Amino acid sequence: MTITEQPFQGWSPEAVVFDCDGTLMDTEQHWQDARVRAFREFGLRPAPGFAARAKGVHYLDCGRMMAQEADKPDLAPELTESLLAHFMERVADDPVTMPGAAEFVQSLAGRVPLAVASNCPLAVVESSLEQAGLLVHFRHIVVPHDPGAADAPGAIQRDGTLIRPKPWPDVYATAALLCGARYERTMAVEDSLTGIESALRAGLRVVGVGDRPADGGDGGADLWVPTLHSPQLLNLDWVRAG
Structure with missing residues (x-):
């Protein structure tokens, strides 16, 4: 997939699913x-x-x-x-948010369902977001099955199978379903190639954020921005409309 000047022209998401580490939280x-x-x-x-x-x-x-x-x-x-x-x-x-993360999440809250899809243990994700004042904005937190916490919410998919970690598509697919959104109308926000692969395999569109990979590639992301307060992201039609 090639990054274009207007990758989301004429498109708006039914839900936005964020990675946590390196995307929302500076961990x-x-x-x-x-x-x-x-x-x-x-x-x-x-x-x-x-x-x-x-x-x-x-x-x-x-x-x-x-x-x-x-x-x-x-x-x-x-x-x-x-x-x-x-x-x-x-x-x-040291719970610190990534640049622009809090502002971007708060600008979307109440306008579109928000979720988190993370490879971290549930307790770590919830604690980090709670300390940052962001947890309240997310309808769902989806994490992989953890043998040490088998009963954790988000560990089981709707068909009864265990949720596998990224780069498997499970966390993103489950988050979109829980938000009531179609895969192709859900936007993932990711900082790692592992996470981008997971979201793409789930059928989501992807914004990559942070430092570009050393090889200059984009992992197939629709758009890559340096931070979540990048004008290229904030000037998207559906973001600006809010």
């Missing part, structure tokens, strides 16, 4: 710090480029990646537990 550095601390705890060092490969990856998969790349596959459970513990400590100490 990617917290994940990076947590990965470094977890590696250090076990006397290990990440391979070059690991941070980029781990961006947007579910923490369970990230723990396995950490163990595999360190050639210590048996340490996967311990690394995963350490990773999540360090992250939760960091995010509790």
Whole structure:
């Protein structure tokens, strides 16, 4: 899909679904710090480029990646537990929203159903958004099934199957359905290629936000903006109409 000057001309969403980490909340550095601390705890060092490969990856998969790349596959459970513990400590100490996130969410609230589709544990997402004063604006929070919290809301799809993490389409597809929106009329807002792949596989249209990938690609996003207060985003017809 090619980014155009007017990618959403004549189009408006029936729902908007946001990623959380790196899109609404400035937590990617917290994940990076947590990965470094977890590696250090076990006397290990990440391979070059690991941070980029781990961006947007579910923490369970990230723990396995950490163990595999360190050639210590048996340490996967311990690394995963350490990773999540360090992250939760960091995010509790420093809940910060991404530039323009609060203003953009507040401008859409009440005009179109809003949801969050995240690879993070539900408690982390809800706590972060609550501390930022944003949780009240979202009708639904959808997260993947977590073996440690099997009864968490959002863990089961309507057909009874477990919700899988991004890049599977499950979190975005479920969020759109819960909002009562058609997939093709739902907009996803994402900062990672993993998340963009998930949204596209669910049939959603996508706005990428943040730093463009190092290779200059867009992952198939309809539009890529540096922040959520970018004029290119705020001047879209349906946004401006509010």
